[in-house]
Amino acid sequence: MGRISKDPELRRKEFIETADKLFREKGFDQTSVSDITDKIGLSHGSLFYYFPSKNELMKAVIYNRLDHGMQFINNIAADPDKNALQKINAILNLLINSYDTKDTLIDFFQNDSNAALHREFTKRSRELVIPLFSKIFEQGVREGLFKIEYPKETIEYLNYIIENLVESITSSQNKNEYYRKIKALEIIIAKSLGVPEDKMKLL
């Protein structure tokens, strides 16, 4: 059993990635501990050597997703071939298209017992995202693309919209509602940045 002697960090990662996949496919509540350990080829109890509970494993999965998402966003923000407007468009497109109706993250957060975790996650995302947006906004002003009188405050306000965006879009009942949400987003972002509305391309 070579698998048993695997490096604990690698094993932990394997648990997170396996669980992430199963949670996406089956939902959090519908995935049992055995589903996860079976897939890895370990005994049921082995999970608890790495995580105190299935809930703690879910927490690790959530922060792993945030890390992943931030890698993409960081890459966009650091791209020397994109101007600020292209960066904002790319990041928003990434966010809009990251939502997956089969996903269980929103449902998981909706559970009252996860409300504190939801808030912690929002706070952490905010701390990671706001400095990035600040740099892009500065770039846009330097490039003469954006006209923003109060960049710091505008970022804060727009971010309240952005952090509710995936949940809002996911709640769309049909294509038309989805379309209207995206169009309204294009307009509010464009107006706030002081760019023509047709420069935002989120559809």
Next chain:
Amino acid sequence: MGRISKDPELRRKEFIETADKLFREKGFDQTSVSDITDKIGLSHGSLFYYFPSKNELMKAVIYNRLDHGMQFINNIAADPDKNALQKINAILNLLINSYDTKDTLIDFFQNDSNAALHREFTKRSRELVIPLFSKIFEQGVREGLFKIEYPKETIEYLNYIIENLVESITSSQNKNEYYRKIKALEIIIAKSLGVPEDKMKLL
């Protein structure tokens, strides 16, 4: 002891109002059950006849504040002498000036064990406020004051800012930060409604 035979509904209200006052003055954690019952002139245990816990009393206080706030907002929204722009200005001014740094509601919500209540409160406020804003937006379009292509969606997005506003303003470190937050709010609201920025008067 005439007080003992008081109508239970009136007594409940007396508990809520007395507690509200004490929570504002001393803070939630710093207010004991005896502080509340002493002020009313009842025994310590009497509180638990009306509320299962101090926390449940706090919850009642919070929803009572929401009711109060909504009464003011409803009155503004129903005022036949105000146009839509005046209504939006009046409601935002009410909200901005309702914050009180000695208040403990934000601190109370910050506590992890109250995260679910915080979310429930936000959801409830949203359900009350959004239909009101919708009517005012319709009025503004009718009056030719607002130019909004997607009113429903714009209200939803602006409301994400508005529901974070008191917390954001309260976190201002000085007058200048406060000023910038309000100015940035004036701009984002004015642009979203399609009105000149100087028509928003929040300072």
